[in-house]
Amino acid sequence: MIEIAQEPRIENDIQKKLQTLKDEVIKSKNTSSEVQESVEKPTIIERATWDDKWSQIKEQYLKKKLWETFTVEINGKTYTKTADILPYFDANLKYENLKDAYKRIIVHHSDTAAQGTAEQQAKIIRNLEIWDRGFNDVSYHFIIASDGTILEWRPLGRVWAHAGETKEANDAATKALPGGTPDIAKTTGDEYKKKLLSYVDAMKKDPDYGSVGICLVGNFESNSWPTAEQQAALTKLLNRLKWSYDIPSDNIIFHKEVKTKVVEASGLTLVSPVTVCPWKSFTETEFQTIKTTLDKDSDQAKKKSILLN
Numbered sequence: 653m654i655e656i657a658q659e660p661r662i663e664n665d666i667q668k669k670l671q672t673l674k675d676e677v678i679k680s681k682n683t684s685s686e687v688q689e690s691v692e693k694p695t696i697i698e699r700a701t702w703d704d705k706w707s708q709i710k711e712q713y714l715k716k717k718l719w720e721t722f723t724v725e726i727n728g729k730t731y732t733k734t735a736d737i738l739p740y741f742d743a744n745l746k747y748e749n750l751k752d753a754y755k756r757i758i759v760h761h762s763d764t765a766a767q768g769t770a771e772q773q774a775k776i777i778r779n780l781e782i783w784d785r786g787f788n789d790v791s792y793h794f795i796i797a798s799d800g801t802i803l804e805w806r807p808l809g810r811v812w813a814h815a816g817e818t819k820e821a822n823d824a825a826t827k828a829l830p831g832g833t834p835d836i837a838k839t840t841g842d843e844y845k846k847k848l849l850s851y852v853d854a855m856k857k858d859p860d861y862g863s864v865g866i867c868l869v870g871n872f873e874s875n876s877w878p879t880a881e882q883q884a885a886l887t888k889l890l891n892r893l894k895w896s897y898d899i900p901s902d903n904i905i906f907h908k909e910v911k912t913k914v915v916e917a918s919g920l921t922l923v924s925p926v927t928v929c930p931w932k933s934f935t936e937t938e939f940q941t942i943k944t945t946l947d948k949d950s951d952q953a954k955k956k957s958i959l960l961n
């Protein structure tokens with residue numbers, strides 16, 4: 653069984669927890685006799701292996717307080733960012749393990765050309781997200797390159813933006829923190845924790861919470877399709893994540909399905925621009941075919957709703 657501290661606290665050492673999360677993926681077991689004890693773990697290229705900027709980017713994950721600044725250098729220029737990526741365990745005291753936290757998996761395309769090696773494809777997206785779009789880090793947990801290589805991106809257990817925003821989450825966050833999230837950074841101790849939790853509680857109406865993000869490299873609008881290697885890798889990765897976190901097959905969806913299947917079905921309002929991600933060249937039929945090859949839902953998975961709570 654997974655052993656996670658019963659009372660995780662913000663002060664806990666984040667690096668240690670990241671290792672615990674990695675171990676959890678390996679150690680966790682289903683209790684249902686109907687499902688496999690374990691499923692094949694696909695080869696995943698670790699972030700430190702492919703990303704030459706990881707030593708700088710990961711600084712934010714090691715901060716003991718959110719909204720502290722960190723810097724990244726690229727092409728001789730220094731970018732200053734603030735560490736505002738929420739961890740499940742340290743910020744959100746509700747969850748004791750990721751099996752409770754993760755309810756769905758959302759599949760995207762990168763909308764970038766699938767050219768060069770897997771590493772080069774990943775770096776193009778990293779640069780686009782961090783340098784051009786101004787984010788702190790890439791938005792997804794995994795990327796699958798056109799040759800089927802799976803690369804690790806955002807550490808599992810961290811929340812960021814890939815699924816969309818709701819009006820209700822934004823309204824609740826504004827109500828909880830009229831001065832905005834920087835107000836949290838001005839506080840310390842119990843006050844810091846109180847403000848942080850009020851913000852996290854508000855943001856639970858946001859579909860990024862509880863969602864693992866997987867991105868396939870390519871623009872599937874019209875001029876490219878997910879390769880056979882990508883689809884095979886996606887199948888393996890989905891099966892492993894489904895088993896690791898007890899996620900039912902019905903809760904594995906395209907990005908464009910978040911609006912109706914998650915947000916509107918929860919009685920909420922999506923305020924993000926309407927997306928067609930991952931576009932039409934990755935068809936619902938192909939996606940459905942992949943999902944039908946996955947292992948059957950565990951008993952725990954069957955109880956998991958796709959809705960926001």
Ligand SMILES: [Zn+2]
Pocket residue numbers: 759760761814907927929930
């Ligand atoms: Zn998307």
